[in-house]
Amino acid sequence: MGFLFVHILLPFFQDPYSLRRLSIPGPTIAALTDLWLGYHSAKGHRSEVVHALHEKYGRIVRIAPNHVSIASPDALQTIYAHGNGALKSDFYDAFVSIQRGLFNTRDRIEHTRKRKLVSHIFSQKSVLEFEPYIRVYIKELSEQWSRLYKLALEGQQGNEGQGQGGGWYGRNGRLWMDALPWCNYLAFDIIGDLAFGAPFGMIKACKDTAQIPASESSAELADSKGEVAIKEIPAVKILNGRGEYSMSMGVLPPAYRPFAKKIPWFAAGAADVKALAGIAIIAVRKRLAAQEAGTLSVRKTDLLEKLQRGKDEDGKPMGREELTAEALTLLIAGSDTTSNSTCAILYYLARTPAAQAKLHAELDKAIPDVEALPMTVDDVKADRLPYLDACIEEGLRIHSTSALGLPRLVPKGGMTVEGVMFPEGTVLSVPSYTIHRDTEVWGDDTEEFRPERWLGLDGDKRELVNKTFNPFSVGPRACVGRNLAYLELQLIVGSLVRMWDFVLEEGLDQELHTSEGFLRKPLGCRVGIRRRD
Template sequence: MSYLNFILAALVGLPAVVVFIHLAIYLVDPYGIRKYPGPWLAKFSDAWLGYISQQGHRSEVIHEMHLKYGPFMRISPSEVSVADPDSLAIVYAHGNGSLKSTFYDAFVSIERGLFNTRDRKQHARKRKIVSHIFSQKSVIEFEPHIRLYVSMLLGQWDRLYAGAVKGGRGDDGDGGWVGRAGRLWLDCLPWTNYLAFDIIGDLAFGAPFGMIEAGRDRAPVPITDPSSPSSLSSKDEIKYIPAVAVLNGRGEYSMSMGVLPAFIRPIMKRFFPWYARGLQDVQYLAGIAIVAVSKRLGQPTDRVDLLSKLQAGKDDSGNPMGRPELTAEALTLLIAGSDTTSNSTCAIIYHLAKNPEKQAKLHKELDEQLGLEDELVANAEQVKRLPYLDACINEALRIHSTSALGLPRVVPEGGLTISEHAFPAGTVLSVPSYTIHRDPEVWGADVEAFRPERWFEEERKDAMAKTFNPFSVGPRACVGRNLASLELQIIVASILRRYHFVLENPDENLETREGFLRKPLRCDVGIQRRNQEVLF
């Protein structure tokens, strides 16, 4: 057979082989999940899940499919999405032996960190080093850093507001803004990004990125190899990139790549431009951490922050983290501590602006509890006594679940049973937060309504507590939830105490796009100072 004939035969035969393999898996049904309904293509191939993941609305699509097919739905040849609140405590439980799936391999850049480590022993080792730095006691030590950058944001918005009331207009250097009808109109999403990045930059790397001060999205990366911890050697090798945009691209790439079989991932990266651009975002994001860690370690300091606590941590053998591992964990802190906080803050502002009666109720609580106190930025002690604030935050996290998709877990030896549905070892299960946060049996018939009062209804408290999943549950839950909660409380209390927000068109929904996290695309709001006599 000539070389040309061989190529032609391969081109004709390869699709047939691929089809045969997928059909064989469906017929053999190694996980016993053929009985579960779902999209037709998903029964045979990962292509369906890969396609909807790349489109940026995976959680909404999965939710619509659950409304059609019921709480147990097949979304790939090996994965079942389980929209049953009781499944949270089973799939993600302590000690059940479930492991993270190969989905998480697509999130590795420098080396495996706490988030994407799949090995149980390695995860236990890393969690022992990392988890103590997020204890409630440690988190309180970070409060001054949080409050500093919130005060900087208020200062910037006060400056823009002063220009707005005079009918001014700003350029892109300030995120773009305009004064109209005695209000400052701007897209608050970039500013919540700047705030979150500067806070986590200070806490994780010892210095902010300077985004609030500059009113711009920028962070330094190495010019040479942005993903190698050893590549940074001089200041001449630095360039600046839009960190928020890179983080978004990385999230979309990794989530879309993670649902594909391991053997096809190199092909997608090599021959499909969308995936190639995403891989560059992964490398750039790693570069941001490399530059920040190198700068910090090159300037020894006695300040107490997340990086210093990571450096001091040791495993059971008394060994500290090496440089690549330390950088990888710092990168995890950057990712987990920036986008989640900014997305959530933006969503909270949007829902309060959309629901003026709820905003007025929160204003009343803030005025009664904090109105006579001098500090313009709320502190940790003050936010403890603000129950309606907590209800507003929780309700926004329910409706706008930042981590909305189902996190996949591999069923361990011995299998798992959920509501009389038995799943053998090797099956992949996921519980979509977006969908269980909209279960009318738990939350009531008005699941799409922003109604913080539901969090005070005694008859729902137990079911809501069991179903609410903003930080995941079990041994792989977010270790930084104490810090995230404190940040949101201080940020929202301080901003809402000072400003009143409106939407130009209250009927417009908050547009989003989903990578690994579900992110607003923009959030245009009108801002008015509540207390004209108080000068910042």
């Protein structure tokens, strides 16, 4: 009873951030305890729940005792703006494993230092160097699909390369399969090569697999010259578990977190955090060992080598532990986001035959010879394939892989948003899921996949769309890898749709079911594919 009074009722009546005085609407239980938001985060549908609250209460909604969600394009520009003094909240502490990286550091000076060390590797010039390596794995994936396609048309079937969505088989001249695992394999192999100079080998193995230290003591030997025992784990599964854990832990007050870790579900998530860090430890160790031995001859350069060359204002490079922490960030950001977005875009094209037909026509005209695939940077240069770009942008709008509102602390002096003055220390966020469904910006058909809404924009409409579209966040903490992410999507989606025709499996639930950890992930994508000439 004392805990209830001290931690829930007393803060509510004291109203330290004036949210009750300001009459910010929302569920009563959310105003009393963070456990309401923690529960919906753990259930995997936070963005949909918060969106429903905005539909009920309006643009400003209280979703925790000290957290207000504001679904407004103008709020996006205010809360995440350069120079406004807002910092990341303690939500990000739940994402720290090896040490704080660019993503989860909360100190402004340290973030500026890290961004200087990291951002140069994602310049447009730097990103273009990676195009040949991206193409290698797109080709590998299509060769695997071609092999299974041939077997399927011969009447064979199997589970090779498939996840929980079931096996593959042939029917009506198509290969029927779950595309989600393949999107995962492709994204992991690409980022493995780009970051560490070697893929994880998932496409060739048709399997979710990566290496980690066999024990915690092995992890401690990561800096040594001796051999380190390793074991294989399902990297995609581990990454999903880590996202769900960190997301749910992050919304709990710091005082609750040590107790939450004793709960079996959270304990399993904490193990996933360690395992994911182990992937980076082993990958960096192998990469640096090859470099020191002079046997790194697979490629000219990679992201890790570029990180090693980076220096801060004092001329100092990253140390080994910091390098590994940033490599872990690259691994997470470069795999999950790309695979989620690729899968979602392919799903929506399969669900919308008219859009897919328009994209086929554009790609056929631009690349008449299918043997010239995968696509190149020259193929996707600005304005060459406007409908492809529109399909990608529409996919990122309707399926925002980072859909939740990223929490920021109001700085000293307060912050006025949507005409409301919020006091210092209040947590504010803008949910991408909801503003990407703002009917005043996008029209009444926000749940429809309609790439045409991106074509012919000019003047005030273009400005409004640009101000609202938020797939990579905005401001000083925006995603530094957006150039690479967009190039990958152009090459992957363009190449696969030029090579293959996609349809959804008849007779099954044709919704794209998702689960949200930190990122919003598809749970499967059953499609039928047919080779195009």
